[in-house]
Amino acid sequence: MATPSEKLAQSLEVLSDLQKRGIVAIRSSNLTRTHRERLITNGFMQEVMKGWYIPSRPDEAAGDSTVWYASFWGFCVAYLNERFGSDWCLSPEQSLSLHVGNRAVPGQLLVRCRKGGNKVTALPYNTSLLDVRSTLPETKDIEEEEGLHLFALSSALITCSPRFFAQNPTDTRAALAMVRDASEVLAKLLEGGHSTVAGRLAGAFRNIGRDRIADNIVKAMRAAGYDVREHDPFEAHLPAILVARKTSPYVNRIRLMWQEMRGPVMERFPEAPGQPVDIDLYLKHVEDVYVTDAYHSLSIEGYQVSPALIERVREGTWNPDADEGDREHRNALAARGYWQAFQAVKTSIHRVLDGENPGTVIDEEHGTWYREMFAPGVAAGLLKPADLAGYRNGPVYIRRSMHVPPSRETVRDLMPAFFDLLAEEPDASARVVLGHFTFVYIHPYMDGNGRMGRFLMNVMLAAGGYPWTVVPVEERNAYMAALEDASVRQNIAPFADFLARLTSKKPK
Numbered sequence: 001m002a003t004p005s006e007k008l009a010q011s012l013e014v015l016s017d018l019q020k021r022g023i024v025a026i027r028s029s030n031l032t033r034t035h036r037e038r039l040i041t042n043g044f045m046q047e048v049m050k051g052w053y054i055p056s057r058p059d060e061a062a063g064d065s066t067v068w069y070a071s072f073w074g075f076c077v078a079y080l081n082e083r084f085g086s087d088w089c090l091s092p093e094q095s096l097s098l099h100v101g102n103r104a105v106p107g108q109l110l111v112r113c114r115k116g117g118n119k120v121t122a123l124p125y126n127t128s129l130l131d132v133r134s135t136l137p138e139t140k141d142i143e144e145e146e147g148l149h150l151f152a153l154s155s156a157l158i159t160c161s162p163r164f165f166a167q168n169p170t171d172t173r174a175a176l177a178m179v180r181d182a183s184e185v186l187a188k189l190l191e192g193g194h195s196t197v198a199g200r201l202a203g204a205f206r207n208i209g210r211d212r213i214a215d216n217i218v219k220a221m222r223a224a225g226y227d228v229r230e231h232d233p234f235e236a237h238l239p240a241i242l243v244a245r246k247t248s249p250y251v252n253r254i255r256l257m258w259q260e261m262r263g264p265v266m267e268r269f270p271e272a273p274g275q276p277v278d279i280d281l282y283l284k285h286v287e288d289v290y291v292t293d294a295y296h297s298l299s300i301e302g303y304q305v306s307p308a309l310i311e312r313v314r315e316g317t318w319n320p321d322a323d324e325g326d327r328e329h330r331n332a333l334a335a336r337g338y339w340q341a342f343q344a345v346k347t348s349i350h351r352v353l354d355g356e357n358p359g360t361v362i363d364e365e366h367g368t369w370y371r372e373m374f375a376p377g378v379a380a381g382l383l384k385p386a387d388l389a390g391y392r393n394g395p396v397y398i399r400r401s402m403h404v405p406p407s408r409e410t411v412r413d414l415m416p417a418f419f420d421l422l423a424e425e426p427d428a429s430a431r432v433v434l435g436h437f438t439f440v441y442i443h444p445y446m447d448g449n450g451r452m453g454r455f456l457m458n459v460m461l462a463a464g465g466y467p468w469t470v471v472p473v474e475e476r477n478a479y480m481a482a483l484e485d486a487s488v489r490q491n492i493a494p495f496a497d498f499l500a501r502l503t504s505k506k507p508k
Helices: 004-018 031-039 067-082 092-099 153-159 161-165 169-176 185-194 195-207 211-223 249-268 278-289 290-301 306-315 327-353 359-378 408-424 428-442 449-464 472-488 491-505
Strands: 045-049 052-055 088-090 108-113 119-123 127-133 142-145 149-153
Touching: 004 142, 031 045, 031 449, 031 491, 045 067, 045 119, 052 067, 067 088, 067 108, 067 127, 067 149, 067 306, 088 092, 092 108, 092 149, 092 153, 092 169, 092 491, 149 153, 149 169, 153 169, 153 185, 153 195, 161 195, 161 491, 169 195, 169 211, 169 249, 185 195, 185 211, 195 211, 249 359, 249 428, 249 491, 278 290, 278 359, 290 327, 306 327, 327 449, 359 408, 359 428, 359 449, 408 428, 428 449, 428 472, 428 491
Parallel strands: 088 149, 108 127
Antiparallel strands: 045 052, 088 108, 119 127, 142 149
16 A cells, blocks of 8 residues: 555656646546645645636745746636637737736736637736637737737837837837837838827937937828827936847847836945945955845845854855755855855955946856855755856745846846946946945846845845945845836835945944
8 A cells, every 4th residue: 555655656756747748727528637736735736716826846945936926827828718718918018018028927917809708817916817708819919928928019019009108118118119110110100090109109219319210200100191299108217228120029028127227326325435445345345244234145045044153154264075965064055155155246346446347247247156155065966066156047045035137148238238237327326226236137147146136135225335234134024025126117216225324324
């Protein structure tokens, strides 16, 4: 007779087979009741709604939303296909956001379906799906991305609500920047007689510096007998910051986010003191705060480290060969890696205080910080050297966050653009706040992004003459909530206020 462990192993084999087939949304019919109940009881599967489940992890705490946010898009694809076949399409507004790489989980996903019931389907963690009975675009105007049915770019720009331009300026500007020539939208504008929409799009293109496209839209519509009145749907005009049209839309979106956020940051952050004259004295203050900084930064990431352990690591009295399998050993490895990375960061600070461009310094040296941070794990055999070679090679999800970091391919476009933004930014406070935020928004590594982001922040603080600033573990919830607000809703104000308050505190 099979033991409970053997029975669970059998159920896990069934679940593994479903996952190998790419099934994210598991139906009751996909596995027997015995397997289903066994997997739910042991935490390997959780219910989304009656008859629908997703895989989960038994080590996740009750109420942890991470697995749902990570499964959201895949689940919605399977659920919509089951209910409507291929006869559905996401709203034009959601389509535009996805076209430019914004994969944040929406509070409510709006779906158009010919047989929709105008019904709200409740989903976990205050998310929902609304299927609206509506006509769909022509087949040629629907694109598929990872199973999601989207309005094609030009069709989405013409069909989306005028409010979307003002309420989501980053996504709409980035989408507009993807249009290479007026001909991509003109045919639909002329076919539908969309004179009001043509005026709105002409104004929108002019807002982002694409005057030729704006002029061609107005001239073509007027030549066809339409009365076009150009109107800028955005509430503000940005300087010409969009790069060449062949550039990835994700790069333009990051540049737009940076430009739109820098004003609120500069309004809230204390004025930069200016670079210190005595570099050695500044670096001594940095060294003095090391134990406190390491304790709080590692604790924010969930490591259980004490100041005593950190001191043993720094002094070299910690034994790396002791008790390799226990949690204390992993904590010690993390502490040792933090110390090694801290030394590399001090070298970067010295370069910055010596007058070098902080963005250029970070670009050249952040890889060294990362390798030093995880070098003890390689030495202990927990990581392979290849794991430290460059940016991540797979998807990553942030615990309890509705923000879905960009794909591994997109990361390789975004990181050079990020370092260009840092190097070009003249304001010290913008480099501090937006440097930290944008780095963790991109999330270029599988692990260590938070620690790297705080190191980067402190190098930017040094460049402005601000003191090294510790983010206390006691304020982790406020810290993460502010980052979430910036990532999901593009509201940088809470994060700027949070860092400004910490930076203004006198060091103990």
